[in-house]
Amino acid sequence: MTEHRHHVAEVLKRLRDFQLFLKAEKCSFHQPSVQFLGYHIDSSGxxxxxxxxxxxxxxxxxxxxxxxxxxxxxxxxxxxxxxxxxxxxxxxxxxxxxxxxxxxxxxxxxxxxxxxxxxxxTSPLLVHPDPEKPLDLFSPTFLHLHCRTFTWLFNKHYITCILVSVPSDL
Structure with missing residues (x-):
């Protein structure tokens, strides 16, 4: 939770730096779950x-x-x-x-x-990816791929890179 609070403080600082302001009555922080665009988002996914x-x-x-x-x-x-x-x-x-x-x-x-x-x-759930763990992808052709994801902020946009390694026995 300490890291989350640090991230929230950093976002608020950057908004202030660029003279962008939030309406306090429209904000809620440190919630265990949120409803957004028809989705329910919480720590499980x-x-x-x-x-x-x-x-x-x-x-x-x-x-x-x-x-x-x-x-x-x-x-x-x-x-x-x-x-x-x-x-x-x-x-x-x-x-x-x-x-x-x-x-x-x-x-x-x-x-x-x-x-x-x-x-x-039947309660489908998309789990949040863990950037610290390898990510396995299964393609429509049933090719098993080993992947790592890296995300960073570039020019006000998040960029995600997926590095894929194809098994050598193919």
Whole structure:
């Protein structure tokens, strides 16, 4: 917590140095968790906000193209929480190919819709990376890669570099 307080103080100092000011009533510091852009963020990771989970849980099967587009747009925003999202959603996106005039719902679409709803409501969690530990990536071709990440502030933007080492037996 001491390091966190130091970081907060450093951010506030830099804001002041550049004559940027915060409204105290809009700020809250040292919170164990926050809600931000529909996500719940805490020390364990990032997950969908509970209100959004309820919205997905109660979402009726789309009956029109607009309703399907609305569902896919909503779910696409959270796609990074679902492993193989594009594969699961493909029967639904397939229904929108060639700009159809009406929705031709299929059993595969029902299965995909229910599978996405289940995936979103079983509490998916993105864990924060630990920069002190190696990071293993698995590519779509199932190639196992060993990685390290480095992040630094450059010209007011955070830059993340991922160094990848490919196993020599490939």
């Amino acid at each position: 990032i997950r969908m906000g509970e209100g959004k989970v309820d919205a997905i849980r109660n979402w009726p099967i789309p009956t029109t193209i607009k309703e399907l587009q609305r569902f896919l747009g909503f779910s696409n925003f959270y796609r990074r929480l679902i492993l193989n999202y594009s594969i699961i959603a493909s029967p639904l996106t397939h229904l929108l190919r060639h700009k159809p005039k009406s929705l031709s719902w299929t059993p595969a679409a029902t299965q995909a819709f229910e599978s996405l709803k289940k995936s979103f409501t």
